[in-house]
Amino acid sequence: MTSTTTLPKVCPINRSTIRVLVLDDEPFMLRMLDRILKNLGCRSVVTCESGLAALAQLDPPSVRPDLILLDINMPNMDGVEFVRHLVDRHYAGALILVSGEDERVLQSVERLVLAHKITVFGHLSKPVTPERLAVLIDQWSPKPESVPKALKRTYAAHELHAAMVRGQLLNHYQPKVAVLSGEVVGVESLVRWQHPKDGMVFPDQFIGSAEQGGLIDKLTRTVLTHALAQARAWQDAGLSLRVAINLSMENLTSLNFLDYVVNLTTLAGVPPQKIVLEVTESSLMRDQRIPLEILTRLRLHRFCLSIDDFGTGNSSLSQLRDIPFDELKIDQSFVHGAWANDTQRAMFDASLSLAKQLKMESVAEGVEDRADWNFLRASGCDIAQGYFIAKPMPGHAVQNWIADWEKRRPLLIHP
Ligand code: G
Ligand code: G
Ligand code: MN
Numbered sequence: 001m002t003s004t005t006t007l008p009k010v011c012p013i014n015r016s017t018i019r020v021l022v023l024d025d026e027p028f029m030l031r032m033l034d035r036i037l038k039n040l041g042c043r044s045v046v047t048c049e050s051g052l053a054a055l056a057q058l059d060p061p062s063v064r065p066d067l068i069l070l071d072i073n074m075p076n077m078d079g080v081e082f083v084r085h086l087v088d089r090h091y092a093g094a095l096i097l098v099s100g101e102d103e104r105v106l107q108s109v110e111r112l113v114l115a116h117k118i119t120v121f122g123h124l125s126k127p128v129t130p131e132r133l134a135v136l137i138d139q140w141s142p143k144p145e146s147v148p149k150a151l152k153r154t155y156a157a158h159e160l161h162a163a164m165v166r167g168q169l170l171n172h173y174q175p176k177v178a179v180l181s182g183e184v185v186g187v188e189s190l191v192r193w194q195h196p197k198d199g200m201v202f203p204d205q206f207i208g209s210a211e212q213g214g215l216i217d218k219l220t221r222t223v224l225t226h227a228l229a230q231a232r233a234w235q236d237a238g239l240s241l242r243v244a245i246n247l248s249m250e251n252l253t254s255l256n257f258l259d260y261v262v263n264l265t266t267l268a269g270v271p272p273q274k275i276v277l278e279v280t281e282s283s284l285m286r287d288q289r290i291p292l293e294i295l296t297r298l299r300l301h302r303f304c305l306s307i308d309d310f311g312t313g314n315s316s317l318s319q320l321r322d323i324p325f326d327e328l329k330i331d332q333s334f335v336h337g338a339w340a341n342d343t344q345r346a347m348f349d350a351s352l353s354l355a356k357q358l359k360m361e362s363v364a365e366g367v368e369d370r371a372d373w374n375f376l377r378a379s380g381c382d383i384a385q386g387y388f389i390a391k392p393m394p395g396h397a398v399q400n401w402i403a404d405w406e407k408r409r410p411l412l413i414h415p
Contacts (some may be wrong), residue, residue: 004058007197009108009243012143014043014138014140014141015040015042015137015138016041016042016043017043017044017142018042018044018066018067018137018140018142019044019046019063019064019065019066019067020037020042020044020045020046020066020067020068020069021045021046021047021048021054021065021067021068021069022037022045022046022047022048022068022069022138023047023048023049023050023051023053023054023068023069023070023071023074023079023082024047024049024069024071024074025049025050025073025074025075025076025099026071027049027069027224027385029071029098029126029409030047030048030049030269031047032128032333033047033098033128033183034047034132035132036246036349037133037137039369040130040133040134040137040352041097042135042137042252044308046382049083050074050076050077051074051076051077051078051082051085052076052077054068054082054086055082055089058086058089058091059091061100061311062353063066064091064092064093064140065093066093066094067093067094067095067096067121067137067140068086068091068093068094068095068096068138069095069098069124070082070083070095070096070097070098071095071098071099072097072098072099072101072105072106072109073100073101079097079099079109079113080109082114083095083109083113083118084116086116086118087116087118087213089359091120094118094119094120094121094139094140095113095118095119095120095121096120096121096122096123096124096133096136096200097110097113097120097122097123097124098123098124098128099123099124099125099126100124100126101126102126103217104343106123106125106343107123107343108258109123110122121136121137121139121140121404122136122139124136152204152205154205154206154208155193155201155205155209156209156213157210157212157214158208159214160206160210160215160219161213161215161218163193163195164215164218164219164222166197167342168193168194168196168225168227169191169192169193169194169219169222170191170192170193170194170225170227170241170394171189171190171191171192171223171226171230172189172190172191172192172392172393172394172395173187173188173189173190173243173392173393173394173395173398174187174188174385174391174392174393175187175228175385175389175390175398175401175402175405176188176191176242176244176363176383176384176385176389177384177385177389177405178382178383179364179376179377179379179382179383179384180377180413181382181413182405182409182410182412182413184241184402184405185241185242185383186241186242186243186244186276187241187242187243187244187398188244188245188246188276188278188392189220189226189230189243189244189245189246189387190203190246190365190392191207191219191222191223191246192204193205193206206265207219207248210248211248211250214413216248216251217250217251217254217257217270220245220247220248220251222260222265223245223246223259223265225264226243226395227245227275227276228243228264228265228268228270229268230243230395231243231268231270231274231275232268232269232341233395234398234399235270235274237399239399239402240274241274241275241398242273242274242275242304243274243275243276243278243307244275244276244277244304245275245277245278246277246278246280246308247277247278247279248261249279249280249291252279252290252291252294252295253290253291254290255290255293255294258294258297258298259293261277261298262298262301264304265333265368271302271307272301272302272303272304273302273303273304275304275365276302276303276304276305276326276327277295277298277303277304277305277306278306278307278308278329279305279306279307279308279319279323280307280308280309280312288322293325295324296323296324299324299326303412304326304327305323305324305325305326305327306325306326306327306328306329306363307319307320307323307325307327307328308329309329309331309365310328310329310330310331311330311331311333311334311347312331312333312350313333313404320358324356325360326360326361327360327361327363327383328351328354328355328358328360328361328362328363329363329364329365329385330348330351330352330355330363330364330365330381331365331366331375332363332365332366332386333366334347334348334351335348335364335365335367335376335386336366336367336368336369336372336386337371337372338372338375339374340371340374341370341374346394348364349379350381352379352380352381356380361383362381362382363381363382363383363384363385364376364379364381364383364384364385364386365385365386366385366386367384367385367386367387367389368386368387368388368390368395369387370388372386373388374414377413389405390405
């Protein structure tokens with residue numbers, strides 16, 4: 001009954017104003033895409049047979065295309081190389097990738113483009129259908145380019161140092177819940193910088209400087225001090241929460257760190273079992289012996305050790321072999337959307353199975369929506385963390401959030 005999909009007769013105004021460039025080495029494809037686009041209501045369509053011709057269309061910047069349909073297989077300049085030129089020219093529009101390659105190739109090119117911070121509306125496998133193209137195009141909106149992104153800057157070590165001296169760092173806490181029961185089991189501390197002028201500054205803007213500028217120890221000590229005070233306050237309020245903090249491998253280069261953590265925890269009156277130390281490997285690490293010693297001894301002191309971002313280049317099997325972790329956090333790139341993506345799902349399943357065989361607790365990060373949650377419920381993973389459950393929040397907001405969560409919880413565990 002629904003065998004023919006009819007296109008909407010009235011096209012969204014958007015489509016007629018959007019400037020589209022189509023780059024494909026096959027003249028036949030160009031003509032076909034041009035025709036489909038025109039039929040969909042796009043009035044401004046430019047077609048180019050080569051990367052060079054397309055790059056010429058990016059000057060002057062005032063008339064740049066809003067959207068480029070890019071064939072990734074081209075004889076001279078291939079699509080990936082073309083993207084590199086777009087990055088050099090600070091292209092701020094969007095891309096749709098077109099190719100006859102298999103899904104995995106398309107997906108990896110898509111990830112590559114996203115890594116360059118260029119918007120990708122998705123990919124089209126050949127043969128292209130008007131319906132699919134319409135869906136992708138309609139993600140476009142004529143809003144001005146995201147200004148906040150341009151403002152996002154990184155901070156030098158001396159600026160961070162001043163911030164720490166002035167007490168401008170604080171922790172936010174993101175809840176972790178048990179997948180089966182929905183019970184709130186803990187939180188992860190995520191450091192924030194309340195900047196007097198720039199507002200809330202996120203760790204990706206300053207952790208790198210802290211590591212390179214010799215400040216990571218001071219930063220971690222600050223985070224741990226706040227986290228322990230908060231853990232103690234929750235404990236006194238009768239809340240049983242495990243509190244996680246993120247360690248950088250640079251923290252694990254001196255044995256003093258061990259004494260510091262043990263002493264501070266004892267002083268706070270919080271059982272070490274309630275403190276989770278999340279570790280990712282740093283590519284800078286050469287001598288593994290000291291970190292291994294510190295982590296093993298922390299474990300002997302009954303702290304929980306967690307391997308963070310598992311499955312990404314930084315957290316590897318050899319770490320898992322060498323360090324007695326209690327918890328494995330499956331990286332969000334394998335979690336969000338895994339229900340719809342066979343590759344991600346295979347990696348998710350493999351990581352989960354590894355956690356189970358090693359008798360570690362499994363945590364899925366990046367649970368962003370109901371579909372992710374449903375997927376997890378069926379997966380056998382122990383703990384979930386992500387925007388679907390809660391975004392990171394100030395410590396004082398956690399108790400109220402738990403009360404709200406308790407109301408939502410029955411619906412999530414008995415759908
Ligand atoms: O939510 P968010 O933007 O806070 O976190 C971004 C990254 O910063 C994550 O990879 C997280 O592990 C890292 N991060 C957050 N807080 C800390 C911290 O206190 N120490 C270290 N080393 N990394 C942190
Ligand atoms: O690297 P680490 O796992 O420590 O850091 C967690 C990071 O992931 C933080 O930046 C946090 O804000 C972010 N985060 C937490 N939940 C979600 C989610 O559901 N989706 C996305 N995209 N990011 C998330
Ligand atoms: Mn973490």
